[in-house]
Amino acid sequence: MDWCDRLMRKRIIIGTCLLLFLTGIAFGDQVIGKPVLTVVAILLMTMLAQREFLRMAGVSLKVPLLLTVGAGAAAFFGRWQSMSQTLGTSTSDYLLLLTMGLMFGNLIWATFHLQKNETAKVETMQAVAVSVFAFVYIALPMGFLQLIAMQNGVAFAALMVLTSKCGDMGGYLAGTKFGRHRVMPHVSPKKSWEGSFGGLLLTLAVLFAAKAWGVDGLAQGSTGQILLFGFLMNVATQMGDFSESMIKRCFAVKDSGDILPTFGGALDILDSLIFAMPVAAFFTCAMG
Numbered sequence: 001m002d003w004c005d006r007l008m009r010k011r012i013i014i015g016t017c018l019l020l021f022l023t024g025i026a027f028g029d030q031v032i033g034k035p036v037l038t039v040v041a042i043l044l045m046t047m048l049a050q051r052e053f054l055r056m057a058g059v060s061l062k063v064p065l066l067l068t069v070g071a072g073a074a075a076f077f078g079r080w081q082s083m084s085q086t087l088g089t090s091t092s093d094y095l096l097l098l099t100m101g102l103m104f105g106n107l108i109w110a111t112f113h114l115q116k117n118e119t120a121k122v123e124t125m126q127a128v129a130v131s132v133f134a135f136v137y138i139a140l141p142m143g144f145l146q147l148i149a150m151q152n153g154v155a156f157a158a159l160m161v162l163t164s165k166c167g168d169m170g171g172y173l174a175g176t177k178f179g180r181h182r183v184m185p186h187v188s189p190k191k192s193w194e195g196s197f198g199g200l201l202l203t204l205a206v207l208f209a210a211k212a213w214g215v216d217g218l219a220q221g222s223t224g225q226i227l228l229f230g231f232l233m234n235v236a237t238q239m240g241d242f243s244e245s246m247i248k249r250c251f252a253v254k255d256s257g258d259i260l261p262t263f264g265g266a267l268d269i270l271d272s273l274i275f276a277m278p279v280a281a282f283f284t285c286a287m288g
Contacts (some may be wrong), residue, residue, distance in 0.1 A: 018260070022041075022158065022161075025037045025038055025041055025154075026038065026154045026155065026158055029154045030154070035149040035150055035153075035154045035157070038146075038149045038154050038157065039076060039146055039149065039150070042076070042142055042145055042146055042149070043072070043073060043076045043146075045142075045266045045269065045270060046072050046076070046138055046139055046142045046266075046270070047069045047072055047073065048257070048259065048265070048266035048267075049138050049142075049256070049265070049266040049267040049270050050068050050069055050072050050134045050135065050138050050139060051065065051069060052256040052257045052265045052266055052267045053130075053134045053137070053138060053247075053256070053267060054068060054130060054131060054134055056247070056248070056251040056253055056256060057126075057130045057134075057251060058123075058126075058251075059126075059127045059130055059131065061123075061124070061127045063106070063109045063113075064106055064109075064127040064128060064130070064131040065131070067102055067105050067106055067109075067131060068102065068131040068132075068134050068135050071098055071099075071101070071102040071135050071139065072135060072138070072139035074098060075095065075098055075135075075139050075140065075143050076139075076143065076146055095140060095143075099132065099135065099136060099140075102131065102132055102135055103128070103132045106127070106128040106131055106132065107128060110124045110125065110127075110128055137274070138267070138270070138274065141273070141274045141275070141277055141278055142270065142273065142274070142277065144277040144278045144280070144281040145157060145160070145161070145273065145277040145280075145281075147281055148160055148277070148280060148281055148284070152216075152217055152284065156215070156216070156217055156284075159206075159210055159215065160276075160277065160280040160284075161273065162206060163203055163206050163207060163230075163233055163276075163280075164203075164233060164236075164237045164272050164273055164276040164277075164280075165272060166199075166202045166203055166205075166206045167199040167200065167202060167203040167233065167234045167237040167238070167272070168199065168237055168241065168272045169199075169202065170195075170198045170199035170200075170201060170202030170203065171191070171195040171196055171198055171199030171238065172195065172199075173195075173198060174194055174195045174197065174198020174199065174201075175190065175191065175192045175194060175195025175196075175198065176195075178192075178194040178195075178198070180192060180194060181193045181194065183196060183242075184242060187242055187245050187246050187249060188241070188242060188245040191238075191241075191242070191245075196234075196238060199234055199237070199238065200230070200231065200234045203230045203233055203234045203237070204226070204227065204230040204231075204234075207226050207229060207230045207233075208226060208230075211226055217284050217287065218284075218287070220287060221287045225287055229283050229287075232279050232283065233276055233279055233280065233283075236275035236276040236278075236279045237272045237273075237275070237276045238272075239275050240271050240272045240273065240274045240275040240276060241271050241272050243271070243274070243275070244256070244267060244268070244271035244274075255268055256268050
């Protein structure tokens with residue numbers, strides 16, 4: 001129990017420092033007048049997470065790694081609206097073209113560098129498939145967080161991140177104290193139904209507090225809409241966490257990286273946001 005308490009205190013301290021850092025980024029963007037620092041921070045975390053995923057999958061080939069990270073950067077700095085107006089394509093069309101370009105680029109590279117060794121051939125095609133999946137799995141969902149920041153402001157984007165992370169933290173705290181019944185022990189042995197319920201309560205508490213505070217985008221929503229939004233956000237948060245746990249188990253690793261002590265790598269930090277940010281973007285758009 002003492003070890004658990006020390007670990008929890010360490011996570012709280014590091015989490016608080018991270019929150020202060022993010023607050024500084026938000027303040028800097030307020031001074032600039034545009035979400036420049038926020039977009040750069042999201043981009044860097046996304047690129048690190050993609051790199052960690054490829055390394056976990058055993059992709060050591062430089063070209064697939066560089067193409068994947070480059071496509072992730074292009075997804076953020078492609079100036080989607082300008083691209084749409086210039087070429088007459090929608091954002092979804094641009095992202096589809098970007099994904100196809102990543103796949104074709106990998107295939108062209110593989111065509112000119114295919115080895116005679118049978119094992120090397122399999123590894124090459126695995127690298128192509130994994131690099132495309134890493135882009136779709138990480139870069140595209142995180143692009144929704146960028147869109148939220150650009151369309152609704154940095155403060156609202158931070159609120160969506162806080163909402164997702166509170167569901168994560170609420171699940172951790174409630175599960176540590178009251179967890180008895182495991183949800184998916186074959187994927188994440190420590191996740192419990194009691195923790196899931198605690199995470200849902202904290203998620204709803206944050207959203208209703210924001211509604212009461214009059215936050216634009218939530219104040220207009222009805223009680224039923226906020227309840228549904230909180231439920232969907234919490235489910236998406238947990239599914240993102242479970243999915244990353246499944247991936248790490250498949251690759252037989254404990255953490256995706258080690259950029260932050262006790263938290264792990266960039267993908268360990270972003271995992272709860274991967275499913276939640278598309279939900280946040282679509283639901284806030286639906287609520288006006």
